[in-house]
Amino acid sequence: MEVRRGDGSVFRGVLMPKHETSHPDTVVIKLGNGYNIGVLVGEGDDIVVKGSLRPGTPGALVPLLEEPLQPAEERVYIIGAGGTIASRVDYETGAVKPYLDASELATTIPELQRYASIEAEQLFSILSEDMKPSMWEAIVDRAARVLEAGYDGVVVAHGTDTMAFTASALSFAFHKGLPSPVILTGSQRSSDRPSSDAAFNLTASVLAASRAPFAEVAVVMHGETGDTYALAHRGVRVKKMHSSRRDAFQSVNDKPLARIYPFEGRVEMLRDDYRRRGESGLEVDNGFEERVALVKHFPGLISEVIDALLDRGFKGIVVEGTGFGHVSSDAIKSIERARDQGVPIVITTQTVFGRVNLNVYSTGRKMLAAGAIPAGDMTSEAAYAKLSWILARTRELEVVRKMFQRNLAGEVSERHILRLYRHIGGV
Amino acid sequence: MEVRRGDGSVFRGVLMPKHETSHPDTVVIKLGNGYNIGVLVGEGDDIVVKGSLRPGTPGALVPLLEEPLQPAEERVYIIGAGGTIASRVDYETGAVKPYLDASELATTIPELQRYASIEAEQLFSILSEDMKPSMWEAIVDRAARVLEAGYDGVVVAHGTDTMAFTASALSFAFHKGLPSPVILTGSQRSSDRPSSDAAFNLTASVLAASRAPFAEVAVVMHGETGDTYALAHRGVRVKKMHSSRRDAFQSVNDKPLARIYPFEGRVEMLRDDYRRRGESGLEVDNGFEERVALVKHFPGLISEVIDALLDRGFKGIVVEGTGFGHVSSDAIKSIERARDQGVPIVITTQTVFGRVNLNVYSTGRKMLAAGAIPAGDMTSEAAYAKLSWILARTRELEVVRKMFQRNLAGEVSERHILRLYRHIGGV
Known part of the structure; x- marks a missing residue:
């Protein structure tokens, strides 16, 4: 829309919902630069309406289009899997609830x-x-059918909180063969809020799905x-x-695949070692075990936590150990018990950055002897999804160990690149 | 030691152990600038030995002293509580074991x-x-007696892996009154390794304990x-x-207290809002409940994990939720069950940075209604120690909630400072 004021000034952008407390004669406009302004509209001013103007429209990325867009030739399929990107504020309770569906999302962002x-559907x-994990399977199934139908790429609109788990799960299910990108994206603010990052992330994701040279499972979010x-x-x-920043997502112990510039339509690769688009056919290996737990060491009774999970029949446990991956000495008997029951115990580290190394200290060596499986520099999210994927294929402990220690989808590096870490805290 | 070579060059520093694969006629010297070099010693060269030269001596910080130091007037007490800083390599198994005691540590670093x-003792x-938690109590007791005896500060040599938990615990035990700094420090490499950070961290810690203007519990490690x-x-x-870098420690959601320059003897404060040295007397409130668990949400059966811990009689549970602190909807009944059993459930976030906010989404509101206690922008380590400290004082659920939500030692901020976060992942 445009506001043409009597003094000759023109404000152009997308109409946004406004706060109940604002002046009744203002309109809130999201400008092309991404900022929102409130414009007081007087008697001598004109409001020119163009295009879709429903309140709740996610902020547009580019100044309002004068001409209808000529749609690009590439075909991208958006699978809606919930989350904030498809949410809006419930004005009765004030809380955010899932609401928009994927096709509504797509049509409100003409860019x-x-x-x-674009084609879109709401899966759940x-x-x-x-x-x-059962929903991971549904997403894999749907994405596989879309890729079989010849689309250039898939975008999964997903909640951000567990996106790293789902992205890992999809990576393992598609690691044997993927011809095109499968992009997960979401937003940190719901689509009907002026500050929403939904439009930016979705546009960058569609660009990556349609044109990026990599054929991998990737998360595309504000950089x-x-x-x-x-x-x-x-x-x-x-x-x-x-918890809340737009640039909340980071690559851990590794470089990201690419920078995506949604305004310029440009994809800048940051590494060479990726699976190329069209390099492989589609080979899906779907299925996840749900009875896997993820817990963490704490200075107390971690042995009791492991014992309790074994009592309840969990089939695999990922333990975030301390530093190099240690748990307390008194928990080693619980690791032995797990081994005797045929339950794999995988070890990650709660430092987030760095890697598990159970060969340095005596406790680590005892953990290895008791059967613990070190996860190297894998994230806890990837280790959890990997163990869940493996346990849906075999429960033979030695086979689990061998499969776990094989690098399937780039989740682990042999050598740690120390410079991929900087101080984020305060100074 | 010094190596004076026939060509007139002089290398001066501390003799370090060398690799078995190095040339038999080289010596490895840690120079004053912290670097290690190997020097080939030929027939025309002299080796001059001064001072302590046992292999395994932690690297000296300053060029070897020509004159014995005049000890400073301040008195600092070092409490040894184990960890890598007091470890060395066991040359039989190759693993690292606790070994050095605190007084040995102190005498091998004359700087x-x-x-x-310095006075020092090995507590364990x-x-x-x-x-x-029972060892937290022993450290608090010992540090309190030292401060009563009039020392200018206390240094606790501690393993790095659980240091954040212990530092939090000590902070709560001393939050009512502390006249002098209590500094926790450690090392990421054992003291007998050439690359050890033990000497640097210990010197910086003694400097902070003796001269820093703050009277708080702090962790001093490589910045x-x-x-x-x-x-x-x-x-x-x-x-x-x-897991392994020297600069592994970061302040989360807050600025550090100070920069400590051990070579220059200088403490640079980074904030104003700290308890001053001598501002308060000593008031110790010691005691921690051990039956507290720390677990995390994962996309599966977190409700079963909570139920299992309730079955086992845990008296408090900290759950690292996702993003703003959510757990899955089916776990809300477990939170209700905990409330009915009088067991507090505290919620932190597994994103590490940012803060819990259970007012934004419908799930969060249901969690609050079920009795969950949000931990704001507290770390999981601080939340765990705080709940353990509170439960040793009361098990009255509403009292626990009120005590938890009070800021006792700077562990929580009302407003989140978004800029205290940076992207570290590789780009």
Whole structure:
């Protein structure tokens, strides 16, 4: 829309919902630069309406289009899997609930058509914290059928909270063969809020799905606080590192795949070692075991936690140990008990960065002797999804160990690159 | 020692152990700048030995002293509580074991006397992962007696893996009154390794204990990869963020207290809001409940984990939720069950940075209604220690809730400072 004021000034952008407390004669407009302004509209001013103007429209990325877009030739399919990107505020309770469906999302962001013609469907409508391994399977199935139908790429709109788990799960299910990108994206603010990052992330994701040279499972989210670029993180390497910032997602112990510039339509690769688009056919290996737990060491009774999970019949346990991956000495008997019951215990580290090494200290050596499986520099999210994927294929402990220690989807490196770590805290 | 070579060059530093594969006629010397070099010693060269030269001596910080130091007037007491800083390699098994005691540590680093006359004792000799709440109590008791005896500060040599938990615990035990600094420090490499950070961290810690203007519980560890400064992190705000790097410790959601320059003898405060030295008398409130668990949400059966811990009689549970702190909807009945049994459930976030907010989404509101206690922007380590400390005082659920939500030692902020976060992942 445009506001043409009597003094000759013109404000152009997308109409946004406004706070109940604002002046009744103002309109809130999201400008092309991403900022929202409130414009007081007087008697001598004109409001010119163009295009879709429903309140709740996610913020547009580019100044309002004068001409209808010529849709790009590429075809991208958006699978809605819930989360904030498809949520809006419930004005009765004030809380955010799942609401928009994927096709509504797509039609309210006409800029997506710059990079692909879009089809969309809502697979399910849940909040991120309710994601389960059985839903990973449903997403894999749907994405596989889409890729079989010849689409250039898939975008999964997903809650951000558990996105790293789902991205890892999809990476393992597709690691044997994937011809095109499968991009997970979401937003940190719901689509009907002026500050929503939904449009930016979705546009960057459609661009990556339609044109990026990599054929991998990746998470595409804001790469910095501004609206310059998104980062494409390898699905098995990504972690949500902040509860609310737009640039919450980071690659852990590894470099991201690419920078994605949604305004410029440009994909800048940051590494060479990726699976190329069209390099392999589609080979899906779907299926996840749900009875896997993820717990962490603490200075107390971690042995009792492991014992309790064994009592309840969990089939695999990932333990975030301390530092190099240690648990207390009195928990070694619980690791032995797990081995005797045929339950694999995988060890990651709660430091987030760095790697598990059970060969340095005496405790680690005892843990190895008791049967613990070290996860190297894998994230806890990737280790959890990997163990769940393996346990749906075999429960033979030695086979689990061998499969776990094989690098399937880039989730682990032999050598740790120390410089991929910087101080984030305060100074 | 010095090597004076026939060509007139002089290498001066501390003799270090060398690799078995190195040339038999080389000696490895740690220079004053912290670097190690190998010097080939030929027939025309002299080796001049001065001072302590046992292999295994932690690297000296300053060029070898020509004159014995005049010990400073301040008095600092070092309490040995195990960990890598007091470890060395067991040459039979190749693993690292606790070994050195605190007084041995102190005498092998004569530079400590620049900042204080040192007394030291070994309270216990364990690896970091074996730290328990009962040992927190023993450290608090010993530190309190030392402060009563009029020492200018206390240094606790501790394993790095669980240091953030212990630092938080000490912060709560001393939050009512502390006249002098209590500094926790450790090392990421054992003291007999050429690359050990033990001497640097211990010297910075003694400097902070004897002369820093703050009277708080703090962790003092390398602030960057070089040997320029250490950072003093508030005990309730620190987290080990890397398994092996020297600069692994970071302040989370808050600024560190100070930079400590051990070569220059300088303490640079980074904030104003700290308890001043001598501002308060000593008031100790010691005692921790051991039956507290720390677990995390994962996309599966977190409700079963909570149920299992309730079955086993845990008296409090900290759950690292996703993003703003959510757990899956089906776990809300487990939170209700905990409330009905009088067991507090505290919620932190597994994103590490940012804060819990259970008012934004419908799931969060249901969690609050079920009795969950949000931990704001507290670390999981601080939340765990705080709940353990509170449960040793009361098990009255509403009293626990009120005590938990009070800021006792700077562990929580009302407003989140978004800029205290940076992207570290590889780009």
